[in-house]
Amino acid sequence: MNRPIAPHRFTQADSPTGTTEGYMPGFGNDFETEALPGALPQGMNSPQKCNYGLYGEQLSGTAFTAPSHQNERTWCYRIRPSVKHSHRYEKIDLPYWKSAPHVLDDVISLGQYRWDPVPHTDEGLTWLTGMRTMTTAGDVNTQVGMACHIYLVTESMVDSYFFSADSELLIVPQEGRLRLCTELGIIDLEPKEIAIIPRGLLYRVEVLEGPARGFVCENYGQKFELPGRGPIGANCMANRRDFKTPVAAFEDRETSSTVTIKWCGQFHETKIDQSPLDVVAWHGNYAPVKYDLRNYCPIGAILFDHPDPSIFTVLTAPSGVPGTANIDFVLFRERWMVMEDTFRPPWYHKNIMSELMGNIYGQYDAKPQGFVPGGTSLHNMMLPHGPDREAFEKASNANLGPDKLDNTMSFMFETRFPQHLTAFAANEAPLQDDYIDCWGDIEKKFDGTPGKK
Numbered sequence: 001m002n003r004p005i006a007p008h009r010f011t012q013a014d015s016p017t018g019t020t021e022g023y024m025p026g027f028g029n030d031f032e033t034e035a036l037p038g039a040l041p042q043g044m045n046s047p048q049k050c051n052y053g054l055y056g057e058q059l060s061g062t063a064f065t066a067p068s069h070q071n072e073r074t075w076c077y078r079i080r081p082s083v084k085h086s087h088r089y090e091k092i093d094l095p096y097w098k099s100a101p102h103v104l105d106d107v108i109s110l111g112q113y114r115w116d117p118v119p120h121t122d123e124g125l126t127w128l129t130g131m132r133t134m135t136t137a138g139d140v141n142t143q144v145g146m147a148c149h150i151y152l153v154t155e156s157m158v159d160s161y162f163f164s165a166d167s168e169l170l171i172v173p174q175e176g177r178l179r180l181c182t183e184l185g186i187i188d189l190e191p192k193e194i195a196i197i198p199r200g201l202l203y204r205v206e207v208l209e210g211p212a213r214g215f216v217c218e219n220y221g222q223k224f225e226l227p228g229r230g231p232i233g234a235n236c237m238a239n240r241r242d243f244k245t246p247v248a249a250f251e252d253r254e255t256s257s258t259v260t261i262k263w264c265g266q267f268h269e270t271k272i273d274q275s276p277l278d279v280v281a282w283h284g285n286y287a288p289v290k291y292d293l294r295n296y297c298p299i300g301a302i303l304f305d306h307p308d309p310s311i312f313t314v315l316t317a318p319s320g321v322p323g324t325a326n327i328d329f330v331l332f333r334e335r336w337m338v339m340e341d342t343f344r345p346p347w348y349h350k351n352i353m354s355e356l357m358g359n360i361y362g363q364y365d366a367k368p369q370g371f372v373p374g375g376t377s378l379h380n381m382m383l384p385h386g387p388d389r390e391a392f393e394k395a396s397n398a399n400l401g402p403d404k405l406d407n408t409m410s411f412m413f414e415t416r417f418p419q420h421l422t423a424f425a426a427n428e429a430p431l432q433d434d435y436i437d438c439w440g441d442i443e444k445k446f447d448g449t450p451g452k453k
Contacts, residue, residue, distance in 0.1 A: 185246025
């Protein structure tokens, strides 16, 4: 079902030379962009008077005193200061959007779980009302951990805006197309792409093609960054130049509007008299970004053995423990398998990380049946998992010539915290009750004969 594109009311900057229309390349860059010529002050951040009668305002994503290589902030030059986009707040209820800690006595999170795609309904759903939390981990109040959501969106937000004071959002579309109209510019988003909306950034979500469904990782902790490559060196995996940040765009509209804020796991609403997307120019390194997953260059073993899945990390959100992430975003996409004398699918294992997987399209090699596009699985910390019998038998007896894994794109939100199921995940989402049985027919093959394989 296609729905009409919402009216595009923005005044947008011309594209900088050499960039994709409406975007600037780079990840973590210091950008500058203006939608009106001369709107951006030069040589200073806070002149006595800004051009066009604009207000200068800083949006900080880190503490002022964070080390310079981690310090993130953006200077905005806007029609009104953001205090004019805030008024008295009232609590509202978004019953399907949950935050950690969220541990239910009557729900068992200990287990291996898998769900079919959460189906669309005839109900009109926006970005806020269509969010369905599957798992939570950590504690939103102490800014550690995450939540995983499924979004179902059929309607654009009209004169309605949102920002999360709790978290940055990593958005992974699975079907449909969205437009993210943010304070700092416009991102159009479709399957096989991802977007990151920073904490505190205000935006509106419009439906370009619906119904839309996808996954969201809500990161309570430190921001996502590119993983260290170590001996891999400077190239492959996700390259900085392939990330795209929008150019400046603004609305100058006097209209009754609603702003919703997520703060410490609760939702609050305020009424204002204008569009808050009124940033005419900005510079800094705290901004939304999108990335095309088809540009991810996977690496792997080219002689023997199966590397750890960490080599497929696209983004990581670090924790206070070196080498142990608050969240890793890991991508399993098309690639060649060439290892000799090697069991090529993911091996059987259990570890300290909790793994929530989603299927964007195609077939996942460790689960040829049942893990369908739009589906989700959860293997919690220290619980064993791995290939089912069909995948094991096929890989154990395959002719090990070069083999192209094609038509496949799945991902993993991995965290060092246990992930707790919500009531929606346990009782309403289409749980595959027989998933745990996929390992039931694995045979005993032990033979004590010396040299026997």
